[in-house]
Amino acid sequence: MLDKTVSLHKNSQSVLPDYVVCTDKDIYLATQLELLGVPVFNNAKSIEISDDKIKTYQLLAYNHIPIPRTMFAPKTFGMDVAFDENYYRQVMEQFTFPLIMKEAFGSFGEQVYLIENETEMRCKVKEISGRPFMFQAFIRSSYGKDLRLQVVGEKVITAMKRSTQDDFRANVTSGGKMEPYIPNEEEKQVALDAAKAIGTDFAGVDLLFGDDGQPIVCEINSNAHIRNLLDCTGINVAHHIVRYIEEQMKDVTI
Numbered sequence: 001m002l003d004k005t006v007s008l009h010k011n012s013q014s015v016l017p018d019y020v021v022c023t024d025k026d027i028y029l030a031t032q033l034e035l036l037g038v039p040v041f042n043n044a045k046s047i048e049i050s051d052d053k054i055k056t057y058q059l060l061a062y063n064h065i066p067i068p069r070t071m072f073a074p075k076t077f078g079m080d081v082a083f084d085e086n087y088y089r090q091v092m093e094q095f096t097f098p099l100i101m102k103e104a105f106g107s108f109g110e111q112v113y114l115i116e117n118e119t120e121m122r123c124k125v126k127e128i129s130g131r132p133f134m135f136q137a138f139i140r141s142s143y144g145k146d147l148r149l150q151v152v153g154e155k156v157i158t159a160m161k162r163s164t165q166d167d168f169r170a171n172v173t174s175g176g177k178m179e180p181y182i183p184n185e186e187e188k189q190v191a192l193d194a195a196k197a198i199g200t201d202f203a204g205v206d207l208l209f210g211d212d213g214q215p216i217v218c219e220i221n222s223n224a225h226i227r228n229l230l231d232c233t234g235i236n237v238a239h240h241i242v243r244y245i246e247e248q249m250k251d252v253t254i
Contacts, residue, residue: 019249021241023223025051039252041245042222046199050222054104054132056198063197065190066216068100068208069137076129083125091135092118101125104132109169114138138168139216142208146170146218149183149191150229150237152202153244156188158235160228178232190215198222201248202241204229 019039022030030044042050049055060067071094074087101124103111115121145163149156161181162170170176183191191205194217204224207215226237 019245019252021245022047025223027051039249041201041241041248042203043199043201046201047222049198050200050203050220052104052132053102053106053219054134056220057134059197060194060217063193065193065197066210066214068139068216068218069094071095071135073125073129073133073135075132083129088118088122091121095135095137097121098138100136100138101128102134102136103128104134109171112169114168139208139210141211142216143168144170144176145209147181147183147187147207147209147215148224148229149187149205149207150202150224150226151191151195151200151205152237152240153247154192155240156183156191157237157240158229158233159183159187160232172228178228180233187215190217194220201244202237 016033016036016038019041020030020033022040022042022044025047027044027048030040030042030047033040034044049059054072057067057070061070071091074083097118098114098116099121101113101115101121105111113124115124144165144167145161147159147161149159151157159181160178162172162176162178164170164176166175172178187207190207194205195203198220200220200222202222204221204226206218206221208218210216230236
């Protein structure tokens, strides 16, 4: 593991690595390493975008990649504020119940909420209004099921389907079951386009099932848990990541 006490100065006595594989969300560390001239995979900017779901959806929409219909809540600078009636009316004009409310930052599906009616919506807004969040259309056809496609470079290495009967979220940590999955060409292309849109070298791309079977991007994980994929599919994505990085480093002068 890389010692995180990295000096801020290039002329320090620290011995810097040839490159770093960054598999967590320490954006400050990744940025500092890049400023010191160390190649970082994934780079700091892509980690930052992946960690912020609002930034992720903005770039996906800009690149015409399918996402659920989304409406961001106004920035409140961390304050618990009261939204006016006009705002609630606009939300209800854009969405039908149930709808999804999702915080910009969170992991394992824990900051994602299925909202059944106006009363629940108002209560949840009051509860999380001090944090950045969004409203999204609920993809009913994907209730309790989704896909995880692992992208490395310009290839989809492996994929699995996750499903559960007891939750609208299919996360394994929420009780979802895993099974190997062979994605079709459209699913693979959407995953590749999504990973490219936010600049990742490797990523776990979660896809929902649209009404007509169309893949819809739910989330992009720059630090996806590849152990689950190994357990499910028998494919060790780490080997592919290392080979990809070695290829990228061929033309880099150390």
